[in-house]
Amino acid sequence: MDEAVPRRRTRIQAEKREVILGAALEVFSAHGFRGATIDQIAEAAGMSKPNLLYYFRRKEDIHTALIQRLLDTWLAPLREMDAAGDPVTELRSYIRRKLEMARDFPRESRLFANEILQGAPRIMPLLEGELKDLVDEKVVVLRGWMRAGRIARTDPWHLIFAIWATTQHYADFDVQVRAVLGPDRGGDGRFEDAARFLEQLFVNGLKPGG
Amino acid sequence: MDEAVPRRRTRIQAEKREVILGAALEVFSAHGFRGATIDQIAEAAGMSKPNLLYYFRRKEDIHTALIQRLLDTWLAPLREMDAAGDPVTELRSYIRRKLEMARDFPRESRLFANEILQGAPRIMPLLEGELKDLVDEKVVVLRGWMRAGRIARTDPWHLIFAIWATTQHYADFDVQVRAVLGPDRGGDGRFEDAARFLEQLFVNGLKPGG
DNA sequence: TTAACGTTTGTCCGTTCGGTCAAAATTCTG
DNA sequence: CAGAATTTTGACCGAACGGACAAACGTTAA
Numbered sequence: 001m002d003e004a005v006p007r008r009r010t011r012i013q014a015e016k017r018e019v020i021l022g023a024a025l026e027v028f029s030a031h032g033f034r035g036a037t038i039d040q041i042a043e044a045a046g047m048s049k050p051n052l053l054y055y056f057r058r059k060e061d062i063h064t065a066l067i068q069r070l071l072d073t074w075l076a077p078l079r080e081m082d083a084a085g086d087p088v089t090e091l092r093s094y095i096r097r098k099l100e101m102a103r104d105f106p107r108e109s110r111l112f113a114n115e116i117l118q119g120a121p122r123i124m125p126l127l128e129g130e131l132k133d134l135v136d137e138k139v140v141v142l143r144g145w146m147r148a149g150r151i152a153r154t155d156p157w158h159l160i161f162a163i164w165a166t167t168q169h170y171a172d173f174d175v176q177v178r179a180v181l182g183p184d185r186g187g188d189g190r191f192e193d194a195a196r197f198l199e200q201l202f203v204n205g206l207k208p209g210g
Numbered sequence: 211m212d213e214a215v216p217r218r219r220t221r222i223q224a225e226k227r228e229v230i231l232g233a234a235l236e237v238f239s240a241h242g243f244r245g246a247t248i249d250q251i252a253e254a255a256g257m258s259k260p261n262l263l264y265y266f267r268r269k270e271d272i273h274t275a276l277i278q279r280l281l282d283t284w285l286a287p288l289r290e291m292d293a294a295g296d297p298v299t300e301l302r303s304y305i306r307r308k309l310e311m312a313r314d315f316p317r318e319s320r321l322f323a324n325e326i327l328q329g330a331p332r333i334m335p336l337l338e339g340e341l342k343d344l345v346d347e348k349v350v351v352l353r354g355w356m357r358a359g360r361i362a363r364t365d366p367w368h369l370i371f372a373i374w375a376t377t378q379h380y381a382d383f384d385v386q387v388r389a390v391l392g393p394d395r396g397g398d399g400r401f402e403d404a405a406r407f408l409e410q411l412f413v414n415g416l417k418p419g420g
Numbered sequence: 421t422t423a424a425c426g427t428t429t430g431t432c433c434g435t436t437c438g439g440t441c442a443a444a445a446t447t448c449t450g
Numbered sequence: 451c452a453g454a455a456t457t458t459t460g461a462c463c464g465a466a467c468g469g470a471c472a473a474a475c476g477t478t479a480a
Contacts, residue, residue: 012447012457031328034245038438050440051458059438110327113382117323118241120385127389135390152414157391158407165379166372172323173375175330179337180345181367197368204362205415222427222477248468260470261428269468 017055020045021069024062029107032114033063033122060122067115067123070108075134077101078160083141087150088203091163095198098167103191109171135160151206159206166198227265230255231279234272239317242324243273243332270332277325277333280318285344287311288370293351297360298413301373305408308377313401319381345370361416369416376408 023044027036038059042052056062077097081090102109115123135157142156170177170191178186185193233254237246248269252262266272287307291300312319325333345367352366380387380401388396395403 010448010456016457032242032245032324035242035328037436039436048459049438050460053439054457057439113323113327114242116383116386117320117327118245120389124385124389127386131386132390132392152410154410155403155407157395158404159411161379161383161387161390161404162376162408162411165375165383169371169375173326173371175334176326176337176341177371179330179334180342180371182342185367193365194368194371197365198372200362200364201369201372201411201415203415204417205411205413207414226427247466249466258429259468260430263469264427267469 013055016047017065019047020052020055020062021066024066025107025111028063028066029110029114032118033059064122066111067126070111071126071130073105074101074108074112075131078134078138081138081141083144087145088206091151091202091206092199095163095167095202096195098163099170099191099195099198102167102169102171106171106174109168113168113172149208152208154206163202166201170194223265226257227275229257230262230265230272231276234276235317235321238273238276239320239324242328243269274332276321277336280321281336281340283315284311284318284322285341288344288348291348291351293354297355298416301361301412301416302409305373305377305412306405308373309380309401309405309408312377312379312381316381316384319378323378323382359418362418364416373412376411380404 020041023046024036024041026044027040030036031040036059038049038052041062042049045052056065077094080097081094115121120127138160139156142151142159145151146153146156177190180186181190230251233256234246234251236254237250240246241250246269248259248262251272252259255262266275287304290307291304325331330337348370349366352361352369355361356363356366387400390396391400
């Protein structure tokens with residue numbers, strides 16, 4: 001087996017690849033795939049371009065490596081939504097966790113958003129596979145709660161979309177949010193305000209019999 | 211006055227500029243500012259690159275022209291939200307109109323999203339000026355409705371963000387929405403489903419005393 | 421008809437891009 | 451320490467990029 005990038009064995013390999021992925025996350029999330037340059041990533045990673053290309057042969061390899069490792073983290077909150085739990089508690093904590101991710105990992109959110117916005121050319125299989133499967137599974141859970149009369153009957157798919165949209169908005173559209181809120185209201189408190197609002201919106205919006 | 215681009219007098223000037231803006235909308239919304247090339251836009255507009263550069267001297271000029279003319283259309287639905295109207299009706303039709311725009315003008319939505327995602331380097335003044343002013347104005351309207359007990363007391367800014375996020379999601383994340391819904395549910399009906407869901411969510415979520 | 425003005429094009433330029441390569445420097449292993 | 455393997459670098463390449471320019475082509479109005 002003629003490996004192009006040497007088999008990942010050494011300590012240096014692991015460390016440098018980590019540094020590169022960190023730098024690439026910064027650059028890709030800020031400029032998109034085409035907008036990001038290898039030189040930018042190399043500079044952010046503190047190494048020369050050929051050195052970077054020694055660890056990842058092509059620009060696209062960095063990008064796919066990033067997305068691959070991200071997906072699990074990203075879907076974890078939804079995975080944790082438990083059919084056996086209390087629906088309101090489950091939804092509430094799902095929203096809270098997604099909002100925390102928007103606050104703590106905005107670059108990851110923007111990396112995804114950039115990719116989807118431009119037609120998901122590099123991750124379409126993931127969307128139609130892993131992501132769709134997970135959503136289908138949770139749709140069943142939501143339907144169960146609806147049939148049991150524990151939350152209002154409504155479209156479970158669009159409910160999930162609404163949670164995604166409202167939470168990720170605070171990462172993806174952060175500059176707009178801060179611009180509109182202004183200096184006073186746009187401080188660190190905006191995430192708590194958002195959490196309170198979204199909790200109220202979804203909990204009341206999904207009250208059974210609504 | 212030494213004008214670089216000839217003063218817009220002729221019929222051809224007006225027509226060609228229109229064609230270029232249409233082509234540029236297509237290309238910019240699909241690839242972002244940096245990802246789009248002048249050649250792509252020229253080809254989509256059916257003319258040579260130098261010919262295109264005769265009407266717009268620089269790539270950035272096309273982009274700013276696009277955004278400038280877009281902003282009015284884009285904010286029109288919010289502008290129409292009338293303090294004198296019935297709150298539920300006003301909110302419902304605001305949501306419906308925003309959703310129609312996501313359906314009918316997805317490229318415009320993605321153009322904005324691309325710009326915001328990458329830090330709004332070219333439209334920050336618009337966000338802090340015109341956009342913020344309009345939101346501030348409508349926040350007063352929402353606050354009035356809340357004080358009158360006609361909708362639930364909640365954070366008016368985040369309410370507006372939630373409406374933006376949920377509606378624009380169907381334009382900006384269209385490929386993801388369709389991938390998750392699959393071929394059967396992802397057809398043209400998805401906008402009506404979304405409208406029904408969002409109406410229910412926001413109307414119930416904002417019931418007074420909630 | 422012709423001169424002025426508006427439009428279009430082929431060609432070219434300097435820069436930046438993604439990526440290669442051979443050689444040098446470093447680290448690892450016996 | 452010696453030699454093998456790994457890591458780093460400077461120099462370089464072809465393609466694509468944004469943009470410039472003069473010449474050619476159309477159009478129009480005196």
